[in-house]
Amino acid sequence: DDRHVRLYTEFLPDRQGILFVFRERTIEVNHAKKEQNFISVLSHELRTPLASIEGFSELMLHRTLSPSKQRKYLETVRSETQRLSQLLTEFLDYQRLSHQKESYHLVSFCIERMLIELTEWLNVSTSTHHLQIQTDGPCLITADQEKIRRVLLNILNNAIKYSPVDSNIQVSLACCESEIVITISDDGYGIPTQDLPYLFDPYYRVEQADHLQVQGTGLGLPICKEIIEAHGGRITVHSEIGKGSDFFIRLPRDEEWNTTNNMYKNSM
Numbered sequence: 001d002d003r004h005v006r007l008y009t010e011f012l013p014d015r016q017g018i019l020f021v022f023r024e025r026t027i028e029v030n031h032a033k034k035e036q037n038f039i040s041v042l043s044h045e046l047r048t049p050l051a052s053i054e055g056f057s058e059l060m061l062h063r064t065l066s067p068s069k070q071r072k073y074l075e076t077v078r079s080e081t082q083r084l085s086q087l088l089t090e091f092l093d094y095q096r097l098s099h100q101k102e103s104y105h106l107v108s109f110c111i112e113r114m115l116i117e118l119t120e121w122l123n124v125s126t127s128t129h130h131l132q133i134q135t136d137g138p139c140l141i142t143a144d145q146e147k148i149r150r151v152l153l154n155i156l157n158n159a160i161k162y163s164p165v166d167s168n169i170q171v172s173l174a175c176c177e178s179e180i181v182i183t184i185s186d187d188g189y190g191i192p193t194q195d196l197p198y199l200f201d202p203y204y205r206v207e208q209a210d211h212l213q214v215q216g217t218g219l220g221l222p223i224c225k226e227i228i229e230a231h232g233g234r235i236t237v238h239s240e241i242g243k244g245s246d247f248f249i250r251l252p253r254d255e256e257w258n259t260t261n262n263m264y265k266n267s268m
């Protein structure tokens with residue numbers, strides 16, 4: 001029905017039945033989740049992977065299966081275990097960040113260099129998309145390097161996940177008077193207008209087939225928002241369905257930039 005999306009259908013050997021695994025999918029559930037206490041949300045999210053791990057291991061224990069079926073079921077168990085582990089890690093990270101229990105190690109560093117390194121690395125490691133970068137030049141910000149790298153990687157990985165193979169991803173850096181603006185644009189599936197206000201809410205995922213086919217937790221963007229806002233910055237999105245999405249990250253720029261600019265350039 002329209003409250004559930006079917007994840008797997010397995011025909012059991014010897015006509016012994018069919019195994020369905022469903023995920024609950026109503027938008028109302030997503031909104032209600034905001035109000036719920038996080039432990040109950042977590043248990044809701046854990047139920048689907050746990051149910052399929054239990055279902056497929058029961059099958060393997062109690063049925064005689066061909067090696068290829070066995071392998072297929074084991075692969076499902078492995079990918080659901082990975083999903084559980086990612087859910088738990090992201091859940092705990094989000095809890096720490098949203099309760100301001102996370103410590104930030106602030107240093108002054110060149111955001112242009114980080115963007116160039118990430119773009120080059122993703123071009124080599126994924127090779128499915130074409131990442132291009134355009135910048136105003138070297139620019140210093142004071143921030144937690146690891147956390148900013150995590151935000152950028154998450155937005156870049158989303159651009160890859162939610163756009164077709166072989167498409168372009170454009171990264172740009174503008175260094176303005178008091179802030180820097182990073183824009184990450186893709187030519188992907190885009191996001192329906194009615195989903196945009198909820199996109200940074202925990203566990204929110206766009207309820208469309210092309211989005212739901214992609215593995216995700218709905219915690220990546222809330223984590224990014226917590227990190228960027230903790231640095232006094234802002235993260236926003238503009239998107240058109242079928243055309244693509246632009247994510248904008250604004251962060252305060254180092255005030256002493258003008259005085260250190262020449263020194264920094266000389267040291268590069």
Ligand code: ADP
Nearest residue numbers: 158159162205206211216217218219220221245
């Ligand atoms: P997920 O783990 O589901 O990717 P996120 O919090 O990172 O979680 O993103 C939330 C939802 O926002 C995604 O499930 C997807 O529907 C949508 N989304 C995020 N980035 C993009 C993008 N670049 N293009 C289209 N949709 C996106």
